[in-house]
Amino acid sequence: MNVRPGISAISYAVPAESRSVRELAAAGSLESDAVLLERFGFERVGVAVEETPYDLALAAASDLLRDHHIDPSSIDALLYAGAPGALAFAKPRDALTAARALCDTRRFEFAATRLQFDLSLDNATVLGLDQLACTAILGAVRMARALCIAEGLERVLCVSSEFYPAAAGREAITNGTSDAACAVLVERNANRNRVVGGVSVTKGFYWSGDRASMRDEIMASYFPTAARVMHRTIASAGWDKAAVNWIMPHNVSATSWDILLRLAGLPNARLWNRNIARIGHTLSGDNFINLRDALDGGAVRAGDKVLVFSYGYGAHWTGLALEA
């Protein structure tokens, strides 16, 4: 039988509170001027106050199971790609204290395992993905697809929940950054959003993504590598550039997307960019948060060819080709 894994459900959760970039600037949470971030397309970002990364992960995954009437016992595997150990259970104001727990046996208190219990995923094997930063959920989907094909799993639930580091402000290289969680269900034979191609490139030279001395190099490397990964992703699906109906971005600056799409020879009109202003950049799943909203809003229709692309600290460039 021809196996065609795809994404059958997406849910996401954002914090109850949000801040405008001007409020963030006034609070000293930005490196850049608020006006510049606004010019780059950012307006508000979600800021967790009372929530923990685990709370949002649980909310996103619970919503997915409930809204799509998924029997928890039908999930064969849970892939968790989110905040590690004790940090997953800490509110931002407690994060520094929680970080100390990573140095004792509480390091082995895993969000993935607790999710399996809290969601009653009784038949799910549990795996954790780490160190892929903003590409983690894409990595999880790639792995889920591989598990469906290689091991015959029917349903793999991918969950990512990340807060921007509590002591790092709210800006990642001129991008306003939100806390959020995202859950994606990959099914072995899905009717929608089939994963028909994918490319991932890691350049270890840039491993220290936020070190000042490396930022320039990363910024320079970002564009040509991203354009080539997008081209290769399109080719891996057997498409040509003109066939791409939508580009589901990671929510980095609209200006950088303008430059990248020109470089890649893809039209800006096909960029689904409405969440850059509304949510900003999340570490946990911009692309699928956007896809969910684009599907709900009717912008993406069945059969559309969707190019998903994200870059994450580390340094990882990942593209996926989906047939909606």
Add this chain to the structure above:
Amino acid sequence: MTTCFLTGATGLIGRQVVARLLVSPRVERVYALTRRPRVESVGSTHSVHGDVRVDGLGLPADVRDMLAREVTTVVHLAANTEFSQSLEDARTINRDGTLRMLELTADWPNITRWVYVSTAFVAGLRTGLIKENDRVQARGWANAYEQSKAEAEDLVREARPDWVIARSSTVVCDDLSGTISQMNAVHRALRLHFGGLAPMLPGTDASRVDVVTTEYVGRGIALAALARDVARKTFHFCAGAGAMSLDELLEVSHQAFLRAPAWQRKGIARPMRTDLETYRLFEAAVHDAGSSRVRQALRSLSHFVPQLAFPKTFDTRAADALLGETAPPVSAFWQRMTNHLVGNTPAVEAA
């Protein structure tokens, strides 16, 4: 016999030209204008202290009279070749200095040849085939250097009946060995690529990079000064048909860098070619959000790389006929030049 008066004789090309002139049996003497205060004579070369930024070049009356009596050929090379200078600064030496030279030599009775060394890029933002005898009809210029040289060409053509215009392409190395004696914007662009700071360059499918060696240009200018029947001619000392496409040049450079194992491991991306508008957007983004290091690097290129987006091929038929051969193709020295630039060892170069 020929007695030459050269400006810019101590520069990279000037030294080549002097050396070439001195081996000609027809050249009796070379007077070389120098800003050094000491007057020196070495063989048939005599240094003359002066400055093209000063009226009359600041020459004492006796020196001026001597030159007026003896000089048969003027070769005006002195120029400010920085691409990033302001138009005012560029004009100071390139246009006004030429005007001072023209005024000084206007009544020297024995001059039969007045060679102005210009740049092929007086063509500015024009595209397509640039013919040698085209007068400057630029559609704007990429930088003040190009404009000031174009303005100077006009002055020379109008003032002298015996003008010869020697338009040089951009010099990137001494000779086919690829040795670099003087760095310029081309080398800075390559260094950015090597440093992993060059994501893109403007250009089109038709963009070609026309660069030459000092040896070739020096030979051409010397011949332009000495050959018969070249008055009122313009020569393109350019790679012409031997120019390399921008895509090929980026690839060859990248491959040369990759021969260094330490560089290869970094995984630095080959810069992409894009349209000028996209490049300008990137420049603006760096201006807004980049570090001072990258802003400064891009600023240093901003007066040079836009030229790549205006593809042109320089007609070199007159220069080829003068020299009896075409310029060395860029492919004959680019890789070796690149190796020199980044310090690749001979073993790496051989590989």
